[in-house]
Amino acid sequence: MLSQGGWLSLIYLVVFLFLAHFSPFIIAALILGVFLSMLIEAPQNLFSKVMNSKLSAVLSHILVLGLVLYAAITFFPVIINEGRTLFSMLSSLTIPQEEALTQLPEWLVTFINDLNKNLSDFALGLMNQLLSSIPNLITSAIVLVVTTAAIGSLKTITKNNLWKLYPVNDREKGLKFIKDTYSQFERFVHGQFLTAIMVGTFIGLTSFIFRIPSALFLGILAWITDFIPYLGVVISAVPLLMLAFTENGLIGLIIGLAILTIANQLEMWFFSPRIQSNALDLHWFVIIISILLFGELFSFLGILIALPIVVYLRNFWEYFVLKIK
Numbered sequence: 001m002l003s004q005g006g007w008l009s010l011i012y013l014v015v016f017l018f019l020a021h022f023s024p025f026i027i028a029a030l031i032l033g034v035f036l037s038m039l040i041e042a043p044q045n046l047f048s049k050v051m052n053s054k055l056s057a058v059l060s061h062i063l064v065l066g067l068v069l070y071a072a073i074t075f076f077p078v079i080i081n082e083g084r085t086l087f088s089m090l091s092s093l094t095i096p097q098e099e100a101l102t103q104l105p106e107w108l109v110t111f112i113n114d115l116n117k118n119l120s121d122f123a124l125g126l127m128n129q130l131l132s133s134i135p136n137l138i139t140s141a142i143v144l145v146v147t148t149a150a151i152g153s154l155k156t157i158t159k160n161n162l163w164k165l166y167p168v169n170d171r172e173k174g175l176k177f178i179k180d181t182y183s184q185f186e187r188f189v190h191g192q193f194l195t196a197i198m199v200g201t202f203i204g205l206t207s208f209i210f211r212i213p214s215a216l217f218l219g220i221l222a223w224i225t226d227f228i229p230y231l232g233v234v235i236s237a238v239p240l241l242m243l244a245f246t247e248n249g250l251i252g253l254i255i256g257l258a259i260l261t262i263a264n265q266l267e268m269w270f271f272s273p274r275i276q277s278n279a280l281d282l283h284w285f286v287i288i289i290s291i292l293l294f295g296e297l298f299s300f301l302g303i304l305i306a307l308p309i310v311v312y313l314r315n316f317w318e319y320f321v322l323k324i325k
Contacts, residue, residue, distance in 0.1 A: 005170025006320030033147025042193035196226035
């Protein structure tokens with residue numbers, strides 16, 4: 001039978017999921033703010049070994065926020081410019097005239113017409129979705145900036161008031177449960193920092209070797225997006241494949257796909273297992289299924305909260321159901 005602390009921990013999770021469902025943009029911004037603060041702490045811990053702690057904090061903030069800002073500012077211009085080039089290339093292709101179409105098989109004519117209609121509908125739907133999301137995206141960006149800036153004081157306030165979440169008889173176990181869950185995920189983020197550096201370096205270096213434009217940007221983008229385990233490569237794939245195709249045609253597209261595939265396999269089979277072996281103590285298959293499941297339920301926010309929720313549930317089971325901790 002669950003104790004009061006167990007029921008309260010379950011209620012806190014249900015409330016969080018309720019808010020995530022009805023206010024996804026705000027919750028996503030808050031979660032990203034926490035992730036970003038953890039990301040800043042990773043190089044800060046490394047710098048503090050060779051320099052003053054305050055100087056290491058400032059340097060880490062400048063480094064991480066500067067790279068994130070650079071990637072964000074560069075991402076959309078690259079997508080827009082390469083998108084124009086791509087559409088220009090596609091529009092220059094020779095389209096059979098009506099007389100010629102009559103000489104083609106009926107199934108091929110139907111395929112061409114359906115493809116044209118589907119592409120138009122997709123482009124229109126994507127544009128409408130982006131336009132309708134602009135107010136929410138602006139609000140989320142503001143929340144993200146404020147959260148990242150205030151995270152230091154928020155951590156202190158939260159730490160000093162965590163005891164209020166649990167009754168006296170379950171307070172010690174409840175606090176240990178919360179702190180253990182947070183520290184496990186913090187270790188994961190710090191380990192992912194090293195994994196992301198390796199993935200970003202590989203993609204940036206190979207892009208430079210094969211003369212794909214904006215190799216530095218692609219490497220930095222791959223490093224940032226790699227913090228979304230296993231699926232972050234999809235985000236960096238869009239500009240990489242567009243740049244590779246518009247610069248080198250079909251050969252460039254094949255090279256881009258090869259770079260992304262090798263980077264993903266290196267992360268899955270070499271980087272993550274070695275670096276993250278003791279961070280979450282979860283099998284990679286469980287991680288992937290969790291991300292896909294929560295992504296299906298909560299869209300992009302689900303990808304962000306999948307691993308924290310899984311760690312929370314595992315610790316909840318061990319602390320309050322099995323009572324082995």
